[in-house]
Amino acid sequence: MEHGSPILNSTDNSQQAEASSELTALTVAAFAMASLVETRDSDTVNHILRIQHYIRSLAQRLQGQPSFAAVLTDHYIQLLYQLAPLYDMGTMGIPDRILLKLTSLTPMEHAIMKTHTTLARDVIAQAERTLGRQSELLTTLKELVFSHHEKWDGSGYPQGLAGTQIPVSARLLAIADVYDALISDRVYKAGIPHDKAVGIIFQGRGSHFDPDMVDVFMEMQDEFQAIAQRFADTELDMQRKIEYMANAIAEVAEL
Template sequence: MSADSPEQRPTVLVVDDIPENIAAMVAMLQDQYRVRVANRGAKALQLAASSAPDLILLDVSMPEMDGYETCRHLKANPATAHVPVIFLTARTDELDEARGFEVGAVDYIMKPVSPPVARARIASQLTLKQAHDFLRDRSAYLEAEVQRRTREITQIEDATIIALAETRDNETGNHIRRTQHYVRALARALRHDPRFSAQLDDRTIDLLFKSAPLHDIGKVGIPDRILLKPGKLTAEEFETMKSHTLLGRDAIADAEAQCGTRDSFLRYAREIAQYHHEKWDGTGYPEGLAGDAIPVSARLMALADVYDALISRRVYKPAFSHEEAVRIILEGRGRHFDPRMVDAFQGITDEFHAIALRFADPEHEPQRPLSPCHLSPAV
């Protein structure tokens, strides 16, 4: 197809209620442009919406719907708002010109039309439109490319986080997925509570979901003889095990320092790693924090982590039923867990159960020891 073929020419829509005027404009333009015509404003809107032209030559004085009103409708429609409109008029009043520009016209051509002037002004506006279209398309392309790359980076981040979290954790990969879904479900249940709404917006809940898998990343620093021990730990071994909270905090803090920021999802990962074994009544570790002094992120993780530990099968214990796990969580209200979070949990226990079933461990999954850090009087 040649560059001069009619299919590649810009399309100009001529709108005028006088047939002689339309005929004259068609004769003047048809050698350079594809020309479409309409004799009423309503018809012009229909044609423009069905296949937007590159430029519209619009008569001001028409019955039923004049050029000004037609132009307003064109500019109000996203499909035609970008199409340049040149008014055709015999009026010379400056107020009429001002009114035309106010409704969105880009130029005026006076009647009777001078072909050289009309061609020059049409060509000028089409050149500007081509530049605007290029920039708009380029902007849309760049925006789509940024979104694509952001999705790729997010997928890489998520895969890396899961891989890191599974590196030395003696629990299953499904445990990691279950707990992050529990955390998100619980956070969503609390977001409308005025005591939590300021801290649990959509962005924060997404970051909590992303960071939850790193809650036990500090276990990479725990010796295998303790981490994988199937029986009860000695007091000394338990103290070593408890240090995984601080090891995780330090590892994530180092990552934050290398990234040059402490205001990312790693902030929540650091809080969760350090404080998810704290208890509402102050009897947890590593710092013995109590009540609202424990970060919200860690309080969410504490409930999610214990629930999953209860329903999971281990070498020395069967999996507790969902109902038994719920009972134990409710008993821990105000002692192990934030009472407001337990109340929210009570309203979504079916959702927790559905998550547990969705990400259930395979039947052939080897039974693993449960980290002794989960064992406490509350459970």
């Protein structure tokens, strides 16, 4: 029986350690940037953590299905986990008067709000041009930021993609994002109970969401609830957010 060269094994181990270190650094950097994004809207930092864990748990459950197995490798799921915090990075380009508005947006304001997807896509596209080559990391991030508001029936934005035209990454994020938005308290609204949120997700099966993903979500809904409880917002989190938004709104009103 032949054994691998000690030198080659050492090199492989070194490369694996370096790759692991890079992923760890990416996680820290992504979380830091996402935390900055979250300061400008009604979400809390815990929202980022919940989204990360929802996506990873749902993706891991889908790994065993033939239609997802080729895409949802362990490496890809870890990449999604690392990048998920940045999915709303485009909101950094939305004016405070719209992003912080507590009442309904006008049609014009809503149209501007929708541009957060294309703003983020354009930033990443510029990064790709600067890099001068294809990057799995940037490609995946571009999918997340650009396509998480697409809907299975084609009624979403910005491209009106339908079905499997929507990247798997964005389909996963759509369920995670909507579920968390439903159950979470915001400055302007109270969250709804888990059971009601699950019912709304199920109603969106085949219209808003990938039906196969919804079926798996229904089977593992208790895991989503456990994640929500583990990373629940505290009263202090909400108070800080209320104070920040009150000050920000006051500043906007003075302009």
